[in-house]
Amino acid sequence: MVNGTHKLNIISNQIVRVGTDAAIEQGKAKTNLDVFSNTLQELAQHDRDIIVVTSDSRGSGKLAPFGQKYPAQHIEVGIAEQNLVGVAAGLASCGKKVFAVSPACFLTARALEQIKNDVAYSDNPVNLVGISAGVSYGALGSTHHSLHDFAVLRAINNLIVVAPADNYETEQAIKLAAKTKLPVYLRFGKKIMQPLKDVNDDEFVFGKGRVITKGNDVAIIATGETVYPSLEAAKKLKGQGIEATVVSMHTIKPLDTPLLAELANACKTIVTVEEHSVYGGLGEACASYLMQNGISKPFRIIGIPDEYTVTGSQQDIYNHYGINEKGIAAIVLELLK
Amino acid sequence: MTAKELTKKSIEYRKNILKYIFYANAGHTGGSLSCIDILNVLYNHTMNVGPENFTSPDRDRYIQSKGHSVEALFVVLADKGFFPESDLNTLCKYKSHYIGHPTKKVNGVEQNTGALGHGLPISVGTALAAKLDNKKYRVFTLLGDGELPEGSNWEAALTAAHYKLDNLCAIIDHNKLQITGTTEEVCNTNPIDAKFESFGWAVRHVDGHDFNKLKDTFDSIPFAAGKPNLVIAHTVKGKGISYMENVIKWHHGVPSEKQYEEAVAELDNAMITIPDDF
Numbered sequence: 001m002v003n004g005t006h007k008l009n010i011i012s013n014q015i016v017r018v019g020t021d022a023a024i025e026q027g028k029a030k031t032n033l034d035v036f037s038n039t040l041q042e043l044a045q046h047d048r049d050i051i052v053v054t055s056d057s058r059g060s061g062k063l064a065p066f067g068q069k070y071p072a073q074h075i076e077v078g079i080a081e082q083n084l085v086g087v088a089a090g091l092a093s094c095g096k097k098v099f100a101v102s103p104a105c106f107l108t109a110r111a112l113e114q115i116k117n118d119v120a121y122s123d124n125p126v127n128l129v130g131i132s133a134g135v136s137y138g139a140l141g142s143t144h145h146s147l148h149d150f151a152v153l154r155a156i157n158n159l160i161v162v163a164p165a166d167n168y169e170t171e172q173a174i175k176l177a178a179k180t181k182l183p184v185y186l187r188f189g190k191k192i193m194q195p196l197k198d199v200n201d202d203e204f205v206f207g208k209g210r211v212i213t214k215g216n217d218v219a220i221i222a223t224g225e226t227v228y229p230s231l232e233a234a235k236k237l238k239g240q241g242i243e244a245t246v247v248s249m250h251t252i253k254p255l256d257t258p259l260l261a262e263l264a265n266a267c268k269t270i271v272t273v274e275e276h277s278v279y280g281g282l283g284e285a286c287a288s289y290l291m292q293n294g295i296s297k298p299f300r301i302i303g304i305p306d307e308y309t310v311t312g313s314q315q316d317i318y319n320h321y322g323i324n325e326k327g328i329a330a331i332v333l334e335l336l337k
Numbered sequence: 338m339t340a341k342e343l344t345k346k347s348i349e350y351r352k353n354i355l356k357y358i359f360y361a362n363a364g365h366t367g368g369s370l371s372c373i374d375i376l377n378v379l380y381n382h383t384m385n386v387g388p389e390n391f392t393s394p395d396r397d398r399y400i401q402s403k404g405h406s407v408e409a410l411f412v413v414l415a416d417k418g419f420f421p422e423s424d425l426n427t428l429c430k431y432k433s434h435y436i437g438h439p440t441k442k443v444n445g446v447e448q449n450t451g452a453l454g455h456g457l458p459i460s461v462g463t464a465l466a467a468k469l470d471n472k473k474y475r476v477f478t479l480l481g482d483g484e485l486p487e488g489s490n491w492e493a494a495l496t497a498a499h500y501k502l503d504n505l506c507a508i509i510d511h512n513k514l515q516i517t518g519t520t521e522e523v524c525n526t527n528p529i530d531a532k533f534e535s536f537g538w539a540v541r542h543v544d545g546h547d548f549n550k551l552k553d554t555f556d557s558i559p560f561a562a563g564k565p566n567l568v569i570a571h572t573v574k575g576k577g578i579s580y581m582e583n584v585i586k587w588h589h590g591v592p593s594e595k596q597y598e599e600a601v602a603e604l605d606n607a608m609i610t611i612p613d614d615f
Contacts, residue, residue: 086493
């Protein structure tokens with residue numbers, strides 16, 4: 001357990017923990033990519049139409065075991081993202097259930113035209129998997145960050161945009177994507193994703209937000225890796241008598257607007273949290289809906305501001321921009337004043 | 338179909354291309370006229386595809402990367418019976434599916450194209466699917482020579498060779514002109530054959546207006562076992578209409594009524610002077 005304890009310390013330095021330590025200690029909580037790799041192997045075992053296409057990303061996508069086990073179901077195109085998406089579209093047009101895997105920064109910028117034309121416009125149901133998304137690559141810098149992907153992909157018709165927040169959501173999202181006849185973008189980070197609930201009985205559906213805690217003072221609507229710090233903030237606020245609803249809005253598009261309306265009705269304030277530019281992401285999607293429906297509440301978007309992103313690890317960047325327990329709680333308190 | 342029959346068809350196709358471009362007052366005239374003989378041979382001789390088997394997973398695929406020459410594709414698909422030719426009266430009209438680039442909303446179209454450099458990667462994926470499923474269908478894709486500088490073509494060229502896609506045939510409509518000037522002036526991609534050969538492709542040159550040679554070339558696919566096929570079809574932009582041939586402005590020029598009548602007269606004359614000795 002020496003190694004395990006050491007790992008735990010590192011994890012606890014990077015992310016603040018609530019009530020899920022048991023899961024980590026038992027080795028249950030995994031990264032999205034581990035879940036991705038395992039789930040794909042499970043699916044491929046019974047379905048030879050499951051195809052993974054990588055752009056020299058099998059290592060970073062943790063897909064080496066998949067490639068070894070199912071070599072005939074793994075296509076490698078080398079570092080060529082445009083080709084990755086074009087080839088994936090061709091495979092999908094022939095009935096293959098394709099997962100095209102590449103770091104989100106490259107996939108959704110360099111291959112954006114292929115995503116727009118060959119996948120979305122052409123109705124080729126490719127599952128685009130953007131790995132190490134947001135600022136997961138930390139100190140590698142802005143070339144490797146994807147803070148634009150929600151914004152650009154939201155503006156493309158016929159694309160489901162999903163950022164799962166724990167192992168359960170990730171597994172469900174992958175299985176659903178494999179079945180769905182529509183193009184899907186799955187956005188994964190690199191962190192170990194701790195369970196959002198001790199006992200989970202939620203049904204996972206694209207376009208339906210997952211309510212994690214309930215409270216009427218503030219609705220904290222978060223997505224992907226920022227859901228966990230939002231839960232932390234909610235716990236901290238509870239100690240101060242403030243009751244928060246925390247939602248994992250895993251589907252950015254189509255947005256769960258009925259849930260949003262319900263939250264706006266029930267809660268005094270709304271805060272959104274995302275590992276994305278404050279422009280064009282979850283926050284602005286929520287703001288747009290609320291404003292166009294005449295719903296006015298104290299509202300704040302927490303994300304990465306429009307500036308040269310501060311350098312450092314993912315957690316350094318989170319801390320710098322207040323995407324953490326303290327930062328999120330402070331914004332809530334300010335809005336409730 | 339004999340070369341003489343194909344010749345007649347191409348004259349009819351050219352008349353229809355011009356007719357619908359003239360009606361729509363829009364279209365890519367020169368490039369449609371340069372590639373029409375290739376499409377004629379593919380659809381009437383080479384490929385196993387038609388309205389009767391279009392939903393079959395075993396059909397041959399045609400993906401037009403140079404999507405702007407859509408009028409050529411539409412008139413051939415109409416002739417094959419994918420849709421009534423009269424549909425083309427709506428070309429480029431409000432709410433018509435017959436727009437300025439191929440879309441799958443038109444029966445017979447395999448992929449939505451239009452942005453250049455997209456057809457080859459999609460065709461590689463389509464040909465890969467055949468290999469994975471041990472299917473015998475072939476994938477044909479038509480590229481313009483002007484779109485070769487798009488880097489995605491070269492990415493896909495590598496993948497095609499890497500996966501030994503000898504069921505893939507890319508055809509370059511090598512009319513040597515693009516919207517700004519000659520392909521050589523704009524961005525010299527010569528020698529195209531040596532480039533593709535060095536990428537691991539088997540390459541053939543053919544006169545893109547010679548029906549017998551086009552038939553023979555496509556009949557000999559795969560040119561080499563385990564290698565993707567490239568056909569460099571030497572064509573003339575605006576082919577068949579004297580005043581359009583090799584004139585850049587006809588890239589997307591639309592004929593006036595007088596020019597249209599003159600073009601039809603030239604094609605009518607070609608029809609009655611088809612030689613017998615094919």
